[in-house]
Amino acid sequence: MDKSLLASILTFAAYFVVMVGIGLWVYKRTVSLSDFVLGGRRLNSWVAGLSANASDFSGWLLLGLPGAIYLSGLGEAWIAVGLALGFAGSWILIAGRLRVYTERATDARSGGESDSLTLSSYLENRFSDRTGLLRGVSAVLILAFYLFYVASGLVGMGGLFEQVFGMSPAIAIIAGVSIVVFYTFLGGFLAVSYTDVVQAVMMWIALLVVPIVAVVAVVSDTESEVDGLGSVLGGFEGGGVFDLGAFLAPVAIISGLAWGFGYLGQPHILARFMGIRSVKDVPRAGVVSVAWAVSAMALAVVMGFSGVAFFGFDTGLDDPEQVFTELIQALMNPWVAGLLLAAILAAVMSTADSQLLVASSALTEDGYRAFLKRDASAMSLVWVSRGAVIAVAVAAAGIALSGNQSVMDLVGYAWAGFGAGFGPVILLSLYWKRMTWTGALAGMVGGGATAVIWDILDEKVLGTGLYAMVPAVAVSVAGIFIFNGLGKATDAMAEDFDRVDAEYREAKQPVGA
Template identity: 45%
Template sequence: MGLTTLITFIVYLIAMLAIGVIMYYRTNNLSDYVLGGRSLGPGVAALSAGASDMSGWLLLGLPGAIYATGMSEAWMAVGLAIGAYLNWQFVAKRLRVYTEVSNNSITIPDFLENRFRDKSHILRVLSALVILLFFTFYTSSGMVAGAKLFEASFGLSYQTALWIGAIVVVGYTLLGGFLAVAWTDFIQGLLMFLALIVVPIVALTQMGGWESAVQAVGEIDPTHLNMVQGIGIIAILSSLAWGLGYFGQPHILVRFMALRSAKDVPKARLIGTVWMVLGLYGAIFTGFVGLAFISTQDVSVLSGFGIQVVEENGLQVLADPEKIFIAFSQLLFHPVIAGILLAAILSAIMSTIDSQLLVSSSAVAEDFYKAIFRKKASEVELVWIGRIATVVIALIAVIIAMNPDSSVLDLVSYAWAGFGAAFGPLILLSLFWKGITRNGALVGILVGAVTVIVWGDVLSGGIFDLYELLPGFLFSLIAIVVVSLLGRPDSEIEAEFDQAAKISKEN
């Protein structure tokens, strides 16, 4: 990396830490630390939700998958776009209203306990445990992606790169809590969006236009041009099933809860949907054009940036397809722009890690420490418990990420499935079905989480090659309905449900 690029990159990192310092002085209690005092406007909520959702997967994983296997990987993008829109359409407003009506709940486990009047705390503890389990793996995937970026950009060892990335993200999350996370995610979301629009356009211009890129890819492998050729129904369903995961992702749901008003949801939905669709298109075209570009252009300069190019079947290709965006930033742009583009990749990574760390630390502070051990803990004490938890969880994630051969996509898909199956059906039914009971909620979380763990790791072959999110979601949904029908919620719970439904319709 050149000096100019390095300076640009460092300036960006300092700016993110500065936001953390500024928001430190606006964080006075636990509600501020984990929910920002419900003060987010529609633009910040939408872009921070999108940025925390997409992670390094959008700039590394998806372009790399398209580069390696072609347009058949685009089914995943289709599923995600549909799922994100439906989440904003049906969940956002209702959850914003219901969490405030239900004793001003500030975390998902807090909401579930208040929603079902669970005085035993079992529901809160179980949901918090599931959050900590899957977010540790999810955070680890971001650590791996960050290490790959620093490794390729600075020529550092994998372990050194891993620790540097972890220290930066933990730094501003530790200081500023939710407001720091939301505002850095907003800036990072803008940066990611611009990068995904600019990079494929410049690459296409260098290639001589879209037709030249299509022709080059067709000559390399015609199956790369087709979304259905060479892919079975199980693979398509697995890819589309990613969209179901949105209904259960705590780091996205908390953005809905933090909106300043339910009336902001339509504007936020429009901003978030446009951001996501165009961003996904940019990622797909980056990978597609990347295959044509690397195979037909002189890219020998990449070796100087630690990006390995190898020969396969008479063609030059990237040894690690997930580095195609990094390769383009170094090949096509001025060092200052390259620094900004590399910062965009780090933005994608950090915007997800910070959100996951915050939700995990809030689960420790609010759902374990306060609910079970120190019910009369002061607000300042709870904030510091949250900060300590942030550091501990980050350290565990770093340990998991120590293996340089770790797959970003594998870690993400596992955690995404875990949350989608454990919480997705439960959140939907909690918001829209009066008849759901506490026991139904408990069984649903267990069935969803266990299915994800067993389906992918213990069973294999045939139908078990289906992405574990889909069976996990369906089994959890069925379990909740069946168990809930065996009982009935009390009148107080039903009255609160009616109140939340009424307010939602009025907004």
């Protein structure tokens, strides 16, 4: 057997053993739906911060972004700028308040503190919606968009296995999703969060090591095919012709920055805010998380340009999204390469497991428990959630196997859907006391529908090239304000708002103040 293949097999196997071991370790600690869905709300700052990163930055970070930079130049880096701003904003504007509100809002159905475990249940309780519409519609949006999001990770996983092992994408997708389902099935939120910490460290180290080695290799190679540093600033057209306009084009800037708004509405990231131990842990978790995110995205951009410098414009790569794996295999010792390739697998799996968990929670908490059996026992709900993990995984794998969409395309579609469908609603729900359920419903439906329709409309009719997030967020915000007056903000909702605001402000005070 080829030495590099043997090294990859053994390192991947060791990685799988660690992930499953963590799942087995927390299995007996998962005794209720709260444990399975939010880990009993006991994540410390480091786990919450790094888990938020790993659950967010999927194969997009190690495959999609470097590939986009390799193919199109620095114009694609506006996405990274927008994401950095959005990530910091979500920790500052949403994390603390959402942590308090999801626990303290009055239960819309039974009274008393709700301890909302999902985004859908939070919205129902926040707006005292007894119709079930907010909960049902939001759960449907979560399931629909997560099928595409999880599928994007499986596409990335298939490409990695094909590149490393020569395995067919179909077999790779089935094998990879089986491992993810297994440890998520066992340990739920805690298993996902602890494995995320390991995966976040692996991803960051890989992003640091590979570009450095690539740059050293290029500098020491006098026959390098680099065509000049000027091309770094724009798009790469026909063999590296410099195009500054691709970097400064208004549509590229607006579309790239708009990605940042998506952070306000991603359920798998918001779940980390809901599961953190205390509001007092939020500032440190935010610093850890944002520092990791900014440095990792900067390194991913460098990775893309390292690929341009090393492989050149003319020879190029058949699949730009494999630039990271190509660099690893071209530059590294087989055993080191195996470890670094496992980091790419970690990036894919760390997001897929979080998304599977949130989607299964929507089926269990917002479907089965909310509408079918409210008095279900704690352990029966855990087992229903485990079954839902399998169901969502199978459906997502079907999408991944049915087409050849790129990782970037699938992520962009789901990201816009969540960002526009939930972002404005969540943000305003935390700061606007008089917001009502009708405004929230209009914002979700308008934003989510526009995210779906825009790409088709723009491709067939308008031709602007504008990312769907921009018009979808505009429609969502407009819908909230236009339809808000059709509902009523009750006195109980106002009391909840004031109580949450007071608790949040008190928790932010320094000890002894």
